[in-house]
Amino acid sequence: MxxxxxxxxxxxxxxxxxxxxxxxxxxxxxxxxxxxxxxxxxxAATSQKPQAVIDSLVEYYSSFNANVHRGVHTLSQQATDIYEDTRVKAQAFINARDAREIIYVRGTTEAINLVASSYGRANVGDGDDVIITAMEHHSNIVPWQILCDERGANLKVIPMNDDGDLLMDEFEKLLGPRTKFVSVVHQANSIGTVNPVKQIVEMAHAHGAVVLVDGAQSAPHIPVDVQDLDCDFYAFSGHKLYGPTGIGVLYGKYDLLNAMPPYQSGGEMIASVTFEKTIYADLPAKFEAGTPHIAGVAGLGAAIDWVQGVxxxxxxxxxxxxxxxxxxxxxxxxxxxxxxxxxxxxxxxxxxxxxxxxxxxxxxxxxxxxxxxxxxxxxxxxxxxxxxxxxxxxxxxxxxxxxxxxxxxxxxxxxxxxxx
Amino acid sequence: MRETEDLDELYRDVVLDHYRSPRNSEPLESPDAEGEAINPFCGDEVRVQLSLVDGLIDGVSITGVGCSISQASASLMGEAVKGKNLPETLAIVKAFRALMQGRSRSDDDAGGEIDLGELMALEGVKRYPVRIKCSLLGWNALEDALKVIAAV
Incomplete structure (x- = not known):
């Protein structure tokens, strides 16, 4: 082949x-x-692209373009192989346990929206708390504001000092039985702070809260091991990692993703559809409705290869x-x-x-x-x-x-x- | 190609002077109209207050925060519209917008006879497309205020 x-x-x-x-x-x-x-x-806005990534896009459209997971024909199988091989590369890149824990999204923003919308709506209720930090990008503030407004939940903020470091004592005080979710930036895009996310995850887990780490800035700059961090979700964008725009990854622990309702619906994410009932596909397809950005995935794979090579x-x-x-x-x-x-x-x-x-x-x-x-x-x-x-x-x-x-x-x- | 000469064209002395020492920056006690414009992408803002006597702009207040271009343009604008009536002011707005869009003034009926005076110091902005919106911020606030006047 x-x-x-x-x-x-x-x-x-x-x-x-x-x-x-x-x-x-x-x-x-x-x-x-x-x-x-x-x-x-x-x-930090977007990285430039090495020739290998640029070539991978041309190569995909020149030699492998077909829809994924559909055709019995050879070309579709080859496109599917590129698509799924990249999932394994992304899994290895952040050391996830299972390739099914890698969900393709447009970028970090969509990943956070997916989690806030799907996990958030199913698990955050009236009077619950969601905690973010004082140094979040708007994309890790607004989805949680919308969720909290809708559910009657409270959005709480871990303060920082003038050095740009989080006040971990204050974080401890914010945690409690109503803390349902903690969403924190790994590396702040505005001032460059690298947050102690492993410690944050540990503290949040001690109170039974689930943690998302926004890795948009950290993935290109810091070795990331999601098992070591023990975060429940981790999100990053391909275009800051020397890859194309429009493609990114949401990592989530298998059991959490498996229990979550779909985010978008349509083709690709179903097992069977009748007018009475739809059975959703297993992970990761459940969260990948519609024809995905296959060329972007090819480029993401080339970018991960390139970064790993360096x-x-x-x-x-x-x-x-x-x-x-x-x-x-x-x-x-x-x-x-x-x-x-x-x-x-x-x-x-x-x-x-x-x-x-x-x-x-x-x-x-x-x-x-x-x-x-x-x-x-x-x-x-x-x-x-x-x-x-x-x-x-x-x-x-x-x-x-x-x-x-x-x-x-x-x-x-x-x-x-x-x-x- | 944009070299240092272009930078000098952008940051003319009169522009830097109005940035450092903005004119008419005291708020008016009883304005007849107010307008405000904010650029959500950079956080720059300009607030315009006008007071009228016998149909002429008698009092002007321009306040705000932002880059040299947004603040200097607003300050120069305040000086330009002082003492003008509504049609004259609208003609200045139109002529200035035409200047920023790089249209020659002969292309523009209303702008044809307007002498923009010191505002011409901002002509260099048109070579910096991303800065044109800075330059027009105060003018959006002015137009806001003029709508209030026109509606009275």
Missing amino acids: TTPTAHPAPQANSGPLDIAAIRGQFPILDIEINGKPLIYLDS GIERIAEHEHRLVEYGLQRLNEIDGVKIIGNPKRRAGLISFIVDGVHPHDVGTVLDSQGIAIRAGHHCAQPVMAHFGIPATVRASFGVYNTTDEIDRLYEGVQQVFEVFG
Whole structure:
């Protein structure tokens, strides 16, 4: 049987990374923006894609395109193989027990909506508590607000200090017999805090609560083992993990997923349908109604292969060096204030420039070819905590270099020249 | 290609001056109309208050928070509409929107005879599509307020 060509691992999975070789695999890094080489410091919004991932999409549509789980014909079987092989890759990537615990979704946002809508509606009732943290992305706030409004439940928030660390004592006080669900971000997209999710899970479980970990930012930056974390749900997006947009994963413990009602309904998610009664399909199909984003799944598989080939630990080490160097350089600039000083940080630095709005910083940096994010990062409560409307965020991927951070440093100096 | 000269075009001295020292930033005691505009994507906001005497805009208050472009544009706008009647103000709004959309003023009937004066300092914004909405924020608030006046 023909199967997609395996993309070779970029390099031996040990020793320091050859960043020049890695950069060579990302065609977009060769382009110029405003006459300057692109310096892409916005990977927390979406990462760039290596050639292997780009090729996997072309290869899928060129050689394997068919609907999955339907045809008796060979092509459909091949598409199904790609689709299901990727599920096993995703299972291995986060160390889930069983591939049926991997549900394909559009991204982290849909994963959280699925859990809030399906598990939440079935298990959260009048007077119950749902707990989130002060540093959630809007996508891990709004679905729970909607659920709590609908069920008469209370949404409670674990506060943080000005370093951007959660107050775990306060969390302990929030927990109680009415705590039904705890939904926490693993790595905060706005300030980079890596939360002690293993401890959070343990504390929540002691009160019988179920825990979702929002892994949108952590999956590309931190080795994740869902069995070690013991979280009940974990969600991540392909497009932040060097994969395509529009595809992501919801991990859930088998027994929980199995007991949950469907989220969306239609084809693919049924075992049998009559006008009197529908019997739902087993996991994971129960949660995958309709023709899925098969090409996206092919791309996600290629992205996981690519990341595994490089080694997530080595990516984490490289990015740790970038963050440390970035903090050092930005701290050298009078008039730059770094937002948050968490005990553990990964992947990004948020900062403000005295007297200059982040949008204006963004425009000046853009004129230098430097792409950063300026805004509230879909985390307005975090901005409110620090009393600021917005920040400038530099976020890193495996392809970034300390030279690029030096260019950021120079770009910020130019901001002062323009606004001085 | 966007180089440093373009940046200078965007951040003209008059724009930076209005950003640092916004005009008419005191709230009015008894405004005849108010308008507000918020950009949900960046949190920038502008609030406009107007008071009228004999059909002319007599008092203007512009307050808000945001980037240099949104705040300077609103401040320049306040200066431009002071002393104008409703049709003249609407003509300025139309001409400024045309400027931001990069249409030449001869394309625009109402804008044809309007001298935008210092507002022309914002012309450089049109080369930065993502910043045009910053520049128009205060104008949305003004139009809000003008609707109140027109309805009276």
